[in-house]
Amino acid sequence: MRSGKINLYVESLTRQPPVFHITPERYARVAARLPEIASRIEPVLSFDGEKFAANVAKADVIVGWDFDRQAIRAQAENLALVHITGAGLDHLRPFDWLPPKAKLTNNSGVHGEKAGEFAFMSVLMLNNHMPQLIHSQAARKWDRAFASISTGKTLLIIGVGHMGAEAARYAHRNGLHVLGIRRSGKANRYVHEMGTPDRLHDFLPRADFVVVTAPAVEETKHL
Numbered sequence: 001m002r003s004g005k006i007n008l009y010v011e012s013l014t015r016q017p018p019v020f021h022i023t024p025e026r027y028a029r030v031a032a033r034l035p036e037i038a039s040r041i042e043p044v045l046s047f048d049g050e051k052f053a054a055n056v057a058k059a060d061v062i063v064g065w066d067f068d069r070q071a072i073r074a075q076a077e078n079l080a081l082v083h084i085t086g087a088g089l090d091h092l093r094p095f096d097w098l099p100p101k102a103k104l105t106n107n108s109g110v111h112g113e114k115a116g117e118f119a120f121m122s123v124l125m126l127n128n129h130m131p132q133l134i135h136s137q138a139a140r141k142w143d144r145a146f147a148s149i150s151t152g153k154t155l156l157i158i159g160v161g162h163m164g165a166e167a168a169r170y171a172h173r174n175g176l177h178v179l180g181i182r183r184s185g186k187a188n189r190y191v192h193e194m195g196t197p198d199r200l201h202d203f204l205p206r207a208d209f210v211v212v213t214a215p216a217v218e219e220t221k222h223l
Contacts, residue, residue: 070097087107155171161182161213
């Protein structure tokens with residue numbers, strides 16, 4: 001921050017879908033909404049590491065999904081923050097590349113509302129036999145599949161964090177009985193019964209549908 005401004009390096013990857021690309025146009029739209037903050041930032045926007053080598057040493061903040069982590073460890077003396085444009089961090093382990101004074105943050109929580117909508121859509125599709133109907137459609141076969149409404153049925157959510165809580169909210173307001181599993185066992189207003197992971201085998205036989213929104217960590221491997 002020698003210039004008095006925050007040196008921001010943003011890395012996008014062409015191998016990722018365009019929704020993840022931080023382009024000059026997208027940055028400009030955000031900067032226009034937050035002019036006071038934007039005036040304090042010196043941004044460098046890059047794709048596929050093309051500007052990484054020239055900017056890593058002076059970067060105060062790095063934003064993106066994946067980087068040359070060994071170069072960060074060796075050269076990023078000014079680095080205060082690395083922000084990951086997603087919720088998952090497994091691809092960055094082990095974290096020994098992160099400078100001691102730098103913090104690592106992610107986008108955990110920003111997908112909650114969309115994830116809740118998607119989860120409930122999936123429940124409705126399962127309840128109404130949509131996989132069977134799609135298969136029949138592809139086979140050019142007229143196949144009627146009858147179903148009762150989802151109201152009153154039981155949904156088990158494994159992992160009631162940001163996304164799981166949103167799934168519970170959608171299900172609760174549409175009349176489903178919601179069971180939840182979370183490590184802490186802490187209650188949620190949209191979950192009728194909450195349990196810790198040791199209750200999983202008690203809850204499973206009661207569920208008509210199961211939604212898994214648990215993080216991919218060692219404890220959930222092969223769940």
